[in-house]
Structure formats: structure tokens, C-alpha cells
Amino acid sequence: MSAFYDHRTIEAKWQAYWEQHGIFHVTEDPSRPKYYCLEMFPYPSGRIHMGHVRVYAIGDVMARYKKMRGYNVLHPMGWDAFGLPAENAAIEKGVHPSTWTQENVAYMKGQLKRMGLSYDWSREINTSHPDYYRWNQWLFLKMYERGLAYRKRSAVNWCPSCETVLANEQVLTHEGDGAGVCWRCGTVVVQRELEQWFFRITAYADQLLDGCDRLTKWPARVLAMQRHWIGKSHGVEIDFPLAEPVGEYRAIRIFTTRPDTIYGATFMSLAPESPLVEALIQGRPEAEAVRAFVARTSRLDKAARLAADREKEGVFTGAYAVNPFTQERIPIWVANFVLYEYGTGAIMAVPAHDQRDFEFATKYGIPIRLVIQNPEGTLSEATLNAAYEAEEGILINSQQFSGLTVQAAQEAIGHYVEQQGWGRRTVNYRLRDWGISRQRYWGTPIPIIYCEVCGIVPVSEQDLPVRLPEHVPFTGRGGSPLQDVTEFVQTTCPRCGSPARRETDTMDTFVDSSWYFLRYCSPQATHAPVDEKAASYWMPVDQYVGGIEHAVLHLLYARFLTKVMRDLGLTTVDEPFVNLLTQGMVTKETYWCDEHRWMHPSEVVKTNGKLRCRHCQRLITVGRTEKMSKSKKNIASPEELSDRYGADTARLFSLFAAPPEKDLEWSDSGVEGCYRFLNRIWRLVMDMVPQCSVPHSSPDRSSTTPSANSTARVRALQRATHRTIKKVTNDLEHECQFNTAVAALMEFVNELYKILGEDKALSSPEEAEAARQAIHSLILMLAPFAPHLAEELWARAGQSPSVAGQCWPSFDPQLATSEEWIIPIQVNGKLRSKLIVPAGSSREEIIARARQDSKIAEWLQGREPRKIIYIETKLVNFVV
């Protein structure tokens, strides 16, 4: 018999079988519990990579396992098909984005099918299809009606390379210098003033924040990131009147979370972008210096300006404000560290109790006034060398509020401000509204018309979808290509019939992915984005799997849109994803040749234990293990892997090599180990088949109660079988510990080889039955991990397909236990011997036998133990 099983034939055969028999096709079935298993859908970039293999293998194990547990499992797949790479391909190669996308989808779909994933392909969706994106437009209109979609002019993040706007969430921090860079291409983002469409996510800020408390099955760090992103803080807005009002400006409104420190305010700081700045300096001698400072500051991009270690700088405007509490005139400065977008874009500066203000005041010689004394009473203005920011202590120098604790003063002063009409207690968020306009072609057209008479007019619902025109010039320059398509732009007002033009911006593609999980419930629905009944059966997603990189992007937007759709009556769920698993990256060591730079593994040859460059024979430097990337060439190809070892091996290794949420280090020899394991199973089962081909009955307790004449071999088989079922079930059910589940299966196979011996002959019907159950259980447990091999073995064992539809084996706790206990015996906490006793032995029996143990007797030397610790089934410890 061949040492290797024929994975090519077997995998193709069963993939065809699943497809022909619609094994994974599902419909709503109220009589069965549902399970919605979802992995983040891919962008059709061309080919799948190892990261895809990993995430889809993880999801597939869950889906297949739950199906075997009797759940009606929804496990869909689709394509996040709008996006820039398609448009760039059009610019570079002259291929239409639609063609490019469709070709990639076709190719990648073939790849996913060859992985043997249990998708219901009848539910496949493609966000670039008008049947999908019309519902983006429909949602936009509903949100527009409710004031949740609005247009405003504002400074926005602009990626000069992608030539489009980015949402705040889509600007990432560059590793080296902390600059803000585009999430997609890494180009440094600049600020631009533009008219944009926004989704009012801030209206849901509190719900999004409160919801975090109920997402108990999400990773803590994702929740921490979302909470921080929302950034809710309680404080007070206070108007500081201008000493000399200018025009309409009579006061500076500030936001503070520390109203208790207001008596310590010795100056004000404005953001350089504040329009107030220009008003205040009109006609003053300081005007030129201030303008120069503002110009210098705004030339820097935002991230560079806000780098934490950047020195605080500012300039005095010449103007003064009045502290309403003290009537004191305090100077108004412009400072580089004050953010125009946050709060009111102006602060009261309290150098004694805010480190930034302290540094600023020290630099410019502004007075520092202590108004909080620490509990020890050790602070003094003369010796202060850093701001005292702790919220512990007593107010001083604060008139009637002196003597109050910080907490009491915050309450009292907040109240007083409101009473005097100087301001109000309020809440501030870091979260900004979501800018969704993109100056690109390959996205959902925003369904808005600009009428010369009526102004902004939404497209009527019955006119949806607003289709993307097909013939468009792709020049790669100057904003959205849609602007140049006259037939698209020129239209008439749906309200008054006057000449009008269409909005030429398209929506951020994150809109598409913010509700696709709802669309899967009823992908063909024509009356609404989702059929309400279908959604009520399938939603929420029980298990969501995807990358951590979406912690605040996709996952926050999806939560937001779900709440919007709930308010539109489309779903009843508040939160879309119950369990979230964020899988780690796939990494691999890197190779560097001084001559040929980064090396692909195939360019490295091993001679005499040394790695050399295939081209120039130079010694290779092994670099650090990093995320697989084209630039570092530390890539393993899923296709080569599948060709050589098969999809089952690729899946198994992805699951076995590391726990799912941790990084997975790629190892070619580790892959081979998994391949060997599958072949070991193949040979084992093939040897046993002649003795196992009787109809399958689940290993329930009635047929397998150990009888007195059970041979040791029967018990060994039963014990191994049931212990493994218990372990694997527990790992899958509670922990998503695929790596230890696979390890348990390996252990099981090792044990079966040992028990069955070389000839694998069975000597009694009882033994044959125990062996049959062991083999059947093994195949069933293998099914979620290596589904093709499991199907083939199931069929060869004389069972009718499909193993994917079988029940998961159950275990009998009695059979899983051993008749013997192995008890470690310690003397003074150190292991000295081990005792084998019949299970159920009493404390007295065990201790008595332990004392008789020769090694223990030697250690005790006849002394009477001061204390004897006995833990049932675990250990005995003599303390002398």
C-alpha cells in the first residue's frame, strides 16, 4: 500500500460531492437552533494568501463542528468588491475595474472552493453589484431623512496618492515618526478643506460606548480600543468674556474636565485654526507675529504637529479675557498643542495643574497659581517643578470654594457655572462624524442631486439604484472620474425638473461592509436590504472571525449601522456580533542576501547546514520573523501548499501551529508533520477497514458498558476514545482551542497504534466493536479539521456520506476514566515516588500503601509525618 494518500483525487471528489448534493445549503428552519458563523469577507485582490487560509480554516472548523452538533448553520461568503486597487488597475493597465474585479473574484472563488470550505455559495454577495449597492443608497436616503447623513464643509484628511478623502479611523499612525498615514497605501495624509457627506455616528456615541459593556465575548483589547476611540469625557463649557469684545465675538468658550481648577487659570489658549484668532489680532501690534506663527504651524501636517514630544509653542495675541470667577484679566495666547476639532478649540490654561500648560507657562514666563493642595500639604508655588494633576486634595486660593475636595469642587463649581449662566455641564467625545465621501469611481454613487433651484435633493427611492456609468475615463488625476461623465452628471431635479447635476463622489467602501452580514440573511431580497423575518431568524452573528486591524474601523462602523438599521425596523438586534475572534498574523522568518536583498524561501538553499543564496552563493542572514509580505518576500503560497500536501494539510497546520488569536509562525517542517499525521490516520483506518465496516452507531453507553470480561484492550480502546471525545469537544465548545484539539487527535492516533499493535488483529467481537467505535469517532472528530480525508475514510469504512452531516460523537464520562489512579507521592513537597492504585481507593488505603513504598520509607526514615496532605486522585504529600 502506498505510504501517501492521494489528496488530489480525494479532495476534488468530495468538493464536487458537497456541491452536487447541496450539503451546505441552508434555509430558515424554526425547528432547529441556528448558528451564524461568519468570517470577514475578502477584498478580491487577486489571490488568497496565508492569512486568508488561516481565518477561513478557523471559521470552517466552527461551522462544521456546529453543524455536526445539530445546529442549522449559516456560513456565507462574498466579496468586498469596491475599492481602489481595481481603479488603479484600470489606470495602469487599462482594464475596467469591473472586469478586473470579476476576474479576481472568479479566481479566488476557485481557490476558496479548493480549500473545502463549507459555504452556502447560493448566498454569495458582491458589493459592487447594483443589487447590493442600491441598498447602500437606500440606507443613505433613510439616514438623510433622519438627519443621520448630512453635508458640511470641513477640514478633512486627504491622501495625495489615493487622491481621496479618508475618515479619521482610516488615518493610521506611522511607526517611525508618528505621522498620520493612509490605511491603504501608507502615504502621509494632509489636511484639506472640502464639502463632504457625513454619517452622524456621534448620535450613537453613547449607545456604542454602553454596548461595549455587553460585548462580554469580545477580546478586551478591541473593546478598550473602541472605548478610547469614542473617548467620552464629562466636563463643563464655560464662557470667558473678552475684555474688549470684537464684532460678534463677546467671549471665548472653553471646555474643561477640571472646573475645580478655574481659580488657577492664568491664561487662555486658542487653536491656531480658530477664526477667533484673526478677529482678536486685528489692528494690534502682535498681529504679524501671530499670523506668522499660525502659518508656520498649519504648514506642518497634523500628526507632526501633534507628536507628543513636540515642544509646546505659542504666541501672545495682545488680547485679554476675563475669568468670570475672579474678574481677573488674563492673556489670550495661540498654542500649537490646542486642537481645533476637540471640545471648543480653546482652553483655559491652568499651569499648576496641567502639565502642558505648566510647560507652556514656564517657557513664556506666565504666572503659575496653585489652587489644589495635595493631601500631605507639601505643595508650594515656589517649589513646583511639574503640574500637580492628581485629583486628590483640597482647594486653596479659590474664594468660597476653598477647603472643598476636588470632587466636591467639581460638582459645586459646575453647578455654580450653570446658576450664573456662564456655561453648562456637558459631555465631550473624541469620536467625530464619519466622512463617507470619496473622490473615486469604483464605489457606491451617493444618491444626491444638486438642483439649481431646490439645492440638495435626494434621489427618489424608486429611481434606485443610481448606477455607475460604465464608460469612464481613467486618468488617475484630479478627483472622481465621474465628474467627466456628462450623461451621469447632467440630470434634472426630481422635485422641480430644473437642470441639475449629480453628486460625483462615491461612498467609502466601509459602508458596504458595515451591513453585509445582514444581507447574507436574505441575499436576494428585493423589497429591502434585508428581509426582516430572515434577519430575525439568523441574526445576530454567533461567531465572527477576522483580523485585529479592524478593531476600530469595520467593527465600529458595523455596530453603528446595525443600530441604525435596528431603528429603521430592519433588525431587532443591538449588536451584530456576539463572539468575536481576532486571529493573529501569519509570520515567517525573513532571508537577506547582501547582493540580492530580501530573498524568497525558494531562492535560499541549504548546504552543510548553512543557508546560501541560490544566485550568488553568499551566506544568507536570517532576519526576524515578521508578517508575511511581498516586500520582505517571506511568503508561503497557499497554492503550492495545496498542490503538494492538499487543502486538509494546509487547514490542519493553520489550526495546529498556534492558538487562533496569536501569531502563527510558518514552518515548512511543521506542515510536513501535519501531512505525516494525516497519512498516519489514512494507514490506520485502511488497515482497520476490513474489521470496521459495519453500520455506524453512535458510541452510546448502552452498547459499551464495560462488562466483567472486557479485555484490557477493549477498555484501553474505550478509554482512549471517550477521553479524546471529551477533550476535543471541550476545546471546540468552550475555548476555540483548535491547536490543543488537534494535539488530542494526534495523541489518540498514537495511542491507537500502540493498542492495536503491528498486526492490528482483533480477537473478539467486543474488541472489534471497540475498535470500530474508536475508528468511527476518529473520523468524525477529524471531519471539521480535514473534511476531505474524513469523507473518504468514512466512505471507505463502509458508511454512507456525508460525514459532514453526521452527529458529533458523544462521550461517556465513565468510559473516559481509568480503572487505575497514578498517585504521585511527595515528601516535603518533593516528588519521591508514584503509586498505582485501583480507582476509588480510600485515603487510608492509599496512605498506607504509600508508607510501604520502599522509596518513601527511605525518605521518611521511620519518622512520623507532622502532616499528611491527601488530594483525591491527585497526590499524597508527607510533611516531616
Next chain:
RNA sequence: GCGAGAGUGGCGGAACUGGCAGACGCGCGAGACUUAGGAUCUCGUGGGAGACCGUGGGGGUUCAAGUCCCCCCUCUCGCACCA
């Protein structure tokens, strides 16, 4: 600086509520079968000659600590002048 997480053999990684540290795999060593083996199978494999020593370091609690408590170090990720 703030937040989250992690430090265990040569490597990836196991260890439930404190109870035999190192499961499983890789690698390595020995043997078997072989013309051959980079196939397969079997056995061995934390360190140390040993008493013993071993889970980043130092204290502590306990009969017993990878696990609990205190202090410290290192690394990874996220956020970072948010008033």
C-alpha cells in the same frame, strides 16, 4: 506617558478551580526495514556526573506556586498634547 497582552526546552507551543512542568508537533539522537532513504516504523530527547537545579529577575503566602500577592526587568500591540 496611558491602555491591553506576553516572557516556559534547540524551535512552535501544552498545563482545568494552586497539586507529577514541558502534552502535541518540529528538530535532534539511536535502532528496525531497506540497493538507497530526505519514505515508514520503534525507542529516546529540559539541564547536570551527581546531591540536585529548572517556567524573565527579586521577595512573599502555602504542605505545595508557571498558576495567588508585592516590587522590578524585557518584549509586542494599540493610543498618544483630547483640555
